[in-house]
Amino acid sequence: MATTDRTQQDAQKLSAARAAVKFVKDGDVVGLGTGSTTTFAIKELGKRVKEGLQIKAAASSIRTQELAESLGIEILDLGRLSQLDISIDGADEFTDSLDLIKGGGGALFREKIIASLSKNAIIIADASKKVKKLGAFTVPVEVIPLAYQYVFDQMHKLGGKGILRTVAGQTFITDNGNLIIDADFGLIDDPAKLSADLNQINGLLAHGLFINITSKVIMSDGEDIIIFE
Structure with a gap:
């Protein structure tokens, strides 16, 4: 991917992350996914925590836990939780019907547990992730x-x-x-x-097929934020 395309894609990821983080409220227990897109959201949450937002979180991977803790986000043991208020994660592909392929970062099992526990499972994505049919990504x-x-x-x-x-x-x-x-x-x-x-x-x-467990996808497409529900 050309540097310009990568920069544009990162800008879209950041824009979608900022839109998703606005759904997190004081007192929420937040599920955190894994991957480059979710990293933007975790960093944005870290900023809000520094500003006084009171949350706790569950991590889908060791690297997500380490990043969140470095930003002052308290991490809970996922295995002891029966519900999450909200989760934020990325996707490798998604369709209009909110079917996903996930797992490019290798954390799909814990990500699926987090999504299943979430009252509001949010996926954030740049425009390149939207497809008519799943399967171009393995x-x-x-x-x-x-x-x-x-x-x-x-x-x-x-x-x-x-x-x-x-x-x-x-x-x-x-x-x-x-x-x-x-x-x-x-x-x-x-x-x-x-x-x-x-x-x-x-x-x-x-497996990385996520069917009927996503509440909404927040996609950034240039200047626009598009929400699929």
């Missing part, structure tokens, strides 16, 4: 290591071609100690069915 799948080959074979039966995620030549390991398969199913005609089929595979901890 579907990340977190898999327990001992079930890797089984899950790989079962996904192949569903039409997916997967590769093990690596970073800098090393196998990527999630915060949960698992592997990620990036699965290409092509453009997905029925995301809800594929989601249900993937949920039936033993050893598959979580």
Whole structure:
């Protein structure tokens, strides 16, 4: 991506983040996602906390927790929470019907837990993330290591071609100690069915299809903020 495009995209991410943070109220328990877009929101929340906003938060990854704590945001143990007032996260793709692909940052399992616990699950995105059909971006799948080959074979039966995620030549390991398969199913005609089929595979901890758990998407498109609900 050209530097100008990257700068423009970052400006859109920041604009969407600022719009999302306005929904956070005093006393809220906030779910925080992972990734470049969410980083903008966490930094904006940190500014509001310095100005006196009283919140607590749950983090979807170790790096999100470290960033939030460095900005004075108190982090709670996600496993002990039964509800979140609001969550803010990014997406790799989204459609008008608020179906998403997430997990490019490798934190999809905890992100899905956070979204499921949230009364108001907000996704922030730049305009490049909006698609007519999911699937140009691969579907990340977190898999327990001992079930890797089984899950790989079962996904192949569903039409997916997967590769093990690596970073800098090393196998990527999630915060949960698992592997990620990036699965290409092509453009997905029925995301809800594929989601249900993937949920039936033993050893598959979580997949990056987020169906019916998003409250709104806040998208920045140049000068405009567009909200999909």
